[in-house]
Amino acid sequence: MHIDILTLFPDMFQGVMNTSILKRAQDMGAFSYETVNFRDYTESKHNKVDDTPYGGGAGMVLSPQPLFDAVEAVKEKRTAEKSPRIVLMCPQGEPYTQQKAEELAKEEHVIFLCGHYEGYDERIRTHLATDEISIGDYVLTGGELGSMVVIDSVVRLLPGVLGNEASAPEDSFSSGLLEHPHYTKPANFRGIEVPEILRSGNHAKIDEWRHQQSLKRTYDRRPDLLSSYELSDKEKQWIHSWENGE
Template sequence: MRIDIISVVPGLLEGPFSHSILKRAEEKGLATVRVHNLRDYAGGKQKQVDDYAFGGGAGMVMMIEPIAKCIEALKSEREYDEVIYMTPDGKKFDQQMANELSLKENFIILCGHYKGVDERVRLKWITKEISIGDYVLSGGELAAAVVTDAIIRLIPGVLNDESSALTDSFQDGLLAPPVYTRPADYVGMKVPEILMSGHQAKIDTWRFEASVRRTKERRPDLLEGKEI
């Protein structure tokens, strides 16, 4: 998989992709993430990428020309399955979408900034618009990092234990059950005996029931329309 991220402030993305699972995925040759500075595609001495909005109003708008040049340059090198725009009014990102995108090969992520991009960018190049929540960030970089992390960890071979991702919260529509590790007794707080019983079938049942219980308590909306 290759992910090309277009940003006005690429420095914001240096940290997330140089550590942990994302770094491991690149070292294994399973995924490549490249961040492109949009100003490299802007003209003039100031490398301007934004301008005032037609019709007036507060805030600046990302200009069409630098974005067009960057996207077209990338598309001239390879084919992309999706050109994604990170925006508060996009479709809400969830585990199902992460699963679907993890099956793709290459895609571009455009990080929004200021008051957003010229609408013509969305009409001509964008194939998918994504939001990570009903709130506004200073830019789409952190949102792009969230989406990229959620996708890449699902690629077979990225995690040391591939089954781990399959038992994450939301994979089966439920929150994950409580988990424990050593010591079995910490100042009187004990691990449930069933988890140390060795009876895998009973453990699986306990975990399922704990998942349902936790979901009912914390995210009952996930159970709407389900018979559990």
């Protein structure tokens, strides 16, 4: 995978992209990235990338020309079999999910558009971007931090990046449920013991316990997720017992 990040502040990405898992993923060739300052593509004699909004109002709006030209330039440098996904980081976008991360992880080329100021010219949204993503119902000063979140969540899903191929599928949200509790040594820490079943060696029972705990944690903390989760008969029985305080 190759990732292009169109931003006015490319220095923001140096620490994040060259540390920990993202650094290792680059070293092993799982992905590469490039930051592109789209101010370099402006045709404005004053080097501007924004202007006042038509109709009046507060703030400045990013102009379409620099972003369109920057996207065309980075696309010309790649020879991917299919067109890249062009992701607009925007508070109005679709809420970001693990399923979206898994979808983007299948792509060969992804371009992120990171805006600043009051917003984007609508033509960027309707005629350039293929996806609009929001990482939450709040507003940041720009799209850079949001794009870092999305990139981290996507790159960790690329083959071989995590080392243990079972790690990603067991993450919270991958199955539609939150992840089960984890324990490690010592078995007894300050009088708090690891559940006995995890020390039993009975892997079938351990798997069932973990699944039940995953469902219980979702039921307690994120019951909204269960509206789109297809419950088995056994899972319905578990929930019925919790509803009755058992």
